[in-house]
Amino acid sequence: MSKRVEEMILAACRKHPEGMLDTALEPELPGVTVNDRAEALNSLLSSHKLQILVNPADPHSHIYKASAVGDTARFKGLTAEDMLVYQCIQAAGNMGIWTRDMKQRTNLQQPKINKILKALEERSLVKSIKSVQNASRKVYMLFELDPAKELTGGPWYGPDAFDSEFITVLQEATLSYIKSKGDATLADIVRFITETGISKQALQEDDVERIINTLDYDGKIDSMEDDDDGLPHYRVPLMPIPDTTAFTSIPCGVCPVFNECVEGGKISPESCQYYSAWLEQLDY
Known part of the structure; x- marks a missing residue:
């Protein structure tokens, strides 16, 4: 029974x-x-x-x-x-x-x-x-499962820490590829990274897209939707954003009380220690 x-x-x-x-x-x-x-x-x-x-x-x-x-x-x-x-x-x-x-x-x-x-x-x-x-x-x-990216940090983490060097290598290679091609899609860049073997581990499209986004945010590339295929295409900008400008190098450019600074006032250029220090380091 x-x-x-x-x-x-x-x-x-x-x-x-x-x-x-x-x-x-x-x-x-x-x-x-x-x-x-x-x-x-x-x-x-x-x-x-x-x-x-x-x-x-x-x-x-x-x-x-x-x-x-x-x-x-x-x-x-x-x-x-x-x-x-x-x-x-x-x-x-x-x-x-x-x-x-x-x-x-x-x-x-x-x-x-x-x-x-x-x-x-x-x-x-x-x-x-x-x-x-x-x-x-x-x-x-x-034992047979692959851990979620939330646990491992994905490909951006080595055995013990965040692998910033690996990310820099990918950024430089991606930027160089886009410059050489003049125009590239996400699929193009994924194929390039896979075929060249830059990464020892397989990168998914969303992994590569994160690298592309960092270049985009830094102003090193532009993203534009193509009229023919409707996909984002990445190109080197015609007018790259400079790393620094005259205004960003002067203390006034990042001063939180800039609007209150007036000649002869309580907050003024002549009494500003940061402005004085900046003038002293200039090479006339």
């Missing part, structure tokens, strides 16, 4: 890969008693043929999901508590979850969680990632 009930449960769950509530499972098992259903569920959970997960629609309830092919072997030997931690990490996706949240969601003590995490890492089921938002905090996610 138990094996037949197990097969019925698995068949029902496979029809609902998103998971099934216990209340939805009950009508799928006509003639099966509560005790037989509970016995079959426990057997399937113990053999890892079935998973019990927190219901995404209601964190206070649980759903049953049939395990994927191969999961039975991967999870062999894991206890119910091991699986509870694993499923907690699984639910966090590629944003990961840190141990304090695991403790709250599993009601397990920290030493127990640490022991389970070590076992899961040794079996390459989960991995830890350092977050660029909080270097002292590690988050855990499934």
Whole structure:
């Protein structure tokens, strides 16, 4: 009887890969008693043929999901508590979850969680990632997932810090390419970076667009929508913005009380120490 009930449960769950509530499972098992259903569920959970997960629609309830092919072997030997931690990490996706949240969601003590995490890492089921938002905090996610850019900082972060040198190299190469072409689209620049191998890691279009935007904001390139294809085209400006002007180099150009400065007044050129210092450093 138990094996037949197990097969019925698995068949029902496979029809609902998103998971099934216990209340939805009950009508799928006509003639099966509560005790037989509970016995079959426990057997399937113990053999890892079935998973019990927190219901995404209601964190206070649980759903049953049939395990994927191969999961039975991967999870062999894991206890119910091991699986509870694993499923907690699984639910966090590629944003990961840190141990304090695991403790709250599993009601397990920290030493127990640490022991389970070590076992899961040794079996390459989960991995830890350092977050660029909080270097002292590690988050855990499934081993096969790529961490979200919010965690790693994307391609702009090295192992330990923001990689400003890499960004400068990309900016210079992109600007040089636009100058040589005279006119380039985002797709052109992405292709150029990919083919030249400037970046050791694959850059997505939005990554390259960020580099282009920094050049645009600095006035080193202009962005104009092309009438033919409707796409932004990037070109070197006809009149580049100078790094400095006579007015930006003089203290008056950034003085917060400039409008109150008058000759002979309380605030005046002759009494301004910044103006005097600027005059002294001029090479007449």
